[in-house]
Amino acid sequence: MSNSNNIKNQPIGIFDSGIGGLTVLAEIERLMPGENVVYFGDTARVPYGNKTSATVRKFSVENVLFLLEERVKMVVVACNTSSALALDYLNNIFRIPIIGVIESGVDKALAVTSGKIGIIGTKATIESRAYQRNIVKKNKKIEIFSRSCPLFVPLVEEGLTSGEITKKIIQMYLENFKKKKIDTIILGCTHYPLLKKEIAKYLPKVNIIDSAQEVASHAKGVLEHFRLANDKKAKGNKKFCISDEPKNFTNFAKSFLKRTISKPRVINV
Amino acid sequence: MSNSNNIKNQPIGIFDSGIGGLTVLAEIERLMPGENVVYFGDTARVPYGNKTSATVRKFSVENVLFLLEERVKMVVVACNTSSALALDYLNNIFRIPIIGVIESGVDKALAVTSGKIGIIGTKATIESRAYQRNIVKKNKKIEIFSRSCPLFVPLVEEGLTSGEITKKIIQMYLENFKKKKIDTIILGCTHYPLLKKEIAKYLPKVNIIDSAQEVASHAKGVLEHFRLANDKKAKGNKKFCISDEPKNFTNFAKSFLKRTISKPRVINV
Numbered sequence: 001m002s003n004s005n006n007i008k009n010q011p012i013g014i015f016d017s018g019i020g021g022l023t024v025l026a027e028i029e030r031l032m033p034g035e036n037v038v039y040f041g042d043t044a045r046v047p048y049g050n051k052t053s054a055t056v057r058k059f060s061v062e063n064v065l066f067l068l069e070e071r072v073k074m075v076v077v078a079c080n081t082s083s084a085l086a087l088d089y090l091n092n093i094f095r096i097p098i099i100g101v102i103e104s105g106v107d108k109a110l111a112v113t114s115g116k117i118g119i120i121g122t123k124a125t126i127e128s129r130a131y132q133r134n135i136v137k138k139n140k141k142i143e144i145f146s147r148s149c150p151l152f153v154p155l156v157e158e159g160l161t162s163g164e165i166t167k168k169i170i171q172m173y174l175e176n177f178k179k180k181k182i183d184t185i186i187l188g189c190t191h192y193p194l195l196k197k198e199i200a201k202y203l204p205k206v207n208i209i210d211s212a213q214e215v216a217s218h219a220k221g222v223l224e225h226f227r228l229a230n231d232k233k234a235k236g237n238k239k240f241c242i243s244d245e246p247k248n249f250t251n252f253a254k255s256f257l258k259r260t261i262s263k264p265r266v267i268n269v
Numbered sequence: 270m271s272n273s274n275n276i277k278n279q280p281i282g283i284f285d286s287g288i289g290g291l292t293v294l295a296e297i298e299r300l301m302p303g304e305n306v307v308y309f310g311d312t313a314r315v316p317y318g319n320k321t322s323a324t325v326r327k328f329s330v331e332n333v334l335f336l337l338e339e340r341v342k343m344v345v346v347a348c349n350t351s352s353a354l355a356l357d358y359l360n361n362i363f364r365i366p367i368i369g370v371i372e373s374g375v376d377k378a379l380a381v382t383s384g385k386i387g388i389i390g391t392k393a394t395i396e397s398r399a400y401q402r403n404i405v406k407k408n409k410k411i412e413i414f415s416r417s418c419p420l421f422v423p424l425v426e427e428g429l430t431s432g433e434i435t436k437k438i439i440q441m442y443l444e445n446f447k448k449k450k451i452d453t454i455i456l457g458c459t460h461y462p463l464l465k466k467e468i469a470k471y472l473p474k475v476n477i478i479d480s481a482q483e484v485a486s487h488a489k490g491v492l493e494h495f496r497l498a499n500d501k502k503a504k505g506n507k508k509f510c511i512s513d514e515p516k517n518f519t520n521f522a523k524s525f526l527k528r529t530i531s532k533p534r535v536i537n538v
Contacts, residue, residue: 044324045314050426055313055513154423157319165437172434244324 008230011036011239012219013072015063018046019249020153020190020212021078022256024101025238027216028076032223034232037239038070044243044269047153048081049122049189056124060086064094066267070239073228076219077101078212080188081122084130097222104218105186105211106134110142112207113184118177119146121188122153131188145180149173149192156191157252162198170195170202182206194255240264277499280305280508281488282341284332287315288511288518289422289459289481290347291525293370296485297345298507301498305505307339313512313538316422317350318391318458325393329355333363335536339508342497345488346370347481349457350391353399366491373487374455374480375403379411381476382453387446388415390457391422400457414449418442418461425460426521431467439464439471451475463524509533 012035014025019041028037040063042048048056060082067075075098077083077090083100090098109117119131126148135142151169160166177185184207187193193210200208223229230236242249242264253261281304283294288310297306309332311317317325329351333344344367346352346359352369359367378386388400395417404411420438429435446454453476456462462479469477492498499505511518511533522530 044320051313051513150427151420151423151429154420158419160420165434165441168434168437244320 007073008228009036009232010071010073011038011237012223013038013040013064013067013070013075014078015040015042015060015067015075015082016078016190017042017048017059017081019043019242019252019256022253023190023193023210023212024076024078024215026257027213028219029238031216031220032229032236034230034234034236036230036236038067038072039238039240040066040267041240041242042269043245043249047122048079049124049153050150051124053085053124053128056081056085057089060090061093062269064090064098066241068094068096072096074098074219074222076215078190078215080190080211081124084121084125084128097226099215099218099222101211101215102130102134102188104214105188105209106131106138108214109184109186109207109209110135110139112209113142115141116143116145116180116182116184118174118180118182118185119144119188120149120152120173120185120192123148123150125188131186143180145177145182147173147176152195153189153191156194161194166195166198167202170198174199174202178203184209186211238262241267243267243269276342277497278305278501279340279342280307280506281492282307282309282333282336282339282344283347284309284311284329284336284344284351285347285459286311286317286350288312288521288525291522292459292462292479292481293345293347293484294507295526296482297488300485300489301492301505303499303501303503303505305499305507307336307341307508307510309335309536310509310511311538312514312518316391317348318393318422319419320393322354322393322397325350325354326358329359330362331538333359333367335510337363337365341365343367343488343491345484347459347484349459349480350393353390353394353397366495368484368487368491370480370484371399371403371457373483374457374478375400375407377483378453378455378476378478379404379408381478382411384410385412385449385451385453386414387443387449387451387454388413388457389418389421389442389454389461392417392419394457400455412449414446414451416442416445421464422458422460425463430463435464435467436471439467443468443471447472453478455480507531510536512536512538
C-alpha cells in the first residue's frame, strides 16, 4: 500500500527536442495540478525535425534513460518528431507507459472533422507518415493532405508570429490546403500553436488541433487506468532540465508557459 | 626524410556543424588539388549558431578528436560559430595547427573596405563579438555594424535563395546596413554565400566577403610555413564523414560543392 503510494508520488516525465514541449507541461499542470513533473528539453541537439529516424530514435532512448534516473512513473513524448519516429520503439523496449502526441491529436481531429484533414509538421514528422497511418487505421474515408513547414520553427524562434513575412510563408505552405478546402488542420509541432492566430486568419472556419494540448488528457486517462494518478491536494513539484542553456531560455519559457520558472538544471548529453 | 614525407601525405581535416563547410572543401580542392582531406559535418547536432559557448566548445573539441583519429596534419574550422566561440580554446589545448574562418574574412574585408564594415552571422557568432574584436585589433578606425540573421540558414535549406519572401527577409535584416551606407559586408556563416546574389541586389556596390573562401588561402600559407604541404601531382583523396545522414545530403552536397561525392561515412556522436 505504501509502495503504491510511493509510485503515485513519482513524477511524470516529459521530453521534447527543445522548449516547445513546455506547452504540454502547461496543460498537464492545469489538468493535474497535484502531479510532480520532470521536464527535459534537449536544447543542445535541437532540432530533431530534419534528422534521420536512427538519430531521433537514439536521442529519444537517451532522453527516456535520463528521465528513468529521475524515477518517473510515465513518459510523455511532447516532441512530434520523436512521437512519429520513435514512440513504438520506446514502448517496445521500456516497461513504463510512454505516450506521444500523435494519437491524441488524431483522435481530436477525427472527432470534429467533416472529412478533410490537413497535417503540418517538420520534414521528419511528415515524411514518417505517422499521422497519416494513425488516421487511416481509424477511419479509411478521411481525405488527408500533408505539408512539412521547416520555416515555421525558426520563424517562431525569431519572434515573428505575425506580420507580412509570416503571412507570406503561411500562404506558401498552406495554399494547397485552402484550395482543397480542408476543414481541420493538425498542428503537428509544439512550436506551431504560436502561429495559430495567423493560421486561423488564413484558413478561417477550419478546426485547428493542437496535439500538445490533447495529449494532457490522454496522459490523465493513462495514469488513472494504471492507478498511478497523484491525488494529493498540494501543488506538484516541477523540475526543468535542459542540455544547453540558451541566453533567452527564460523568455521562451515564459512565452510558452505563461509564467516564470525556476532556473533549469543543465545536463550533459 | 621519409617521416616528413609521411606527414605531408596526412590529410587536412575540416569540420563544420553541418554541410555548409563543403564550400571550404571546394576552395581547398581548387587551391591545393594534391591534398588529402577528411571532412566532418556534425549533422546530428546542427545547428551550432543558437547554442551556448560551452556546448559549442564541447562539440568542437569532440570534432577535433575525431579528426585526430583520422591522423590529420591540420584542422580548418569551417564553421563560423565554432571559429568565433572555440578556436582560441582549441589552439590552447591541441598541438596541430587549427585555423578558423574569422581572421581570413577580416583580413580580406580590411583590404577592400573604405571604412564601414557590416557583419552578419548566427546569433552565437554575432553575440561573441569575435569578428568585431578581430577588426578592432587590426584597425581601430573602422566603423562596424553587425546583425544576426537566424532565418537565413533555414531559408537556404528550404531552397529559397531568391523570390519575394527571401527579398523581404533580407530587407528586414539588412535595412540598417543600407541606411548606414556600409561599403563591405562579411558573410559570417557558410550558408550565406547561397544568398549572395540577392544580398548583392539589395546592397549594390557593396563588397561581399565570403570568409569560407578566404580561409583556403590562409590554410595554404600555414601548410607552406610549417613545410606540411603535399606537393604530389596526383589528385588528393577526399573522405566525407557526418554524424547523421539526412535524405537530401547528396543534393545539398552537390549544391555546395558543384559535383557529386562518394557516400559519406556516418559517425556516432
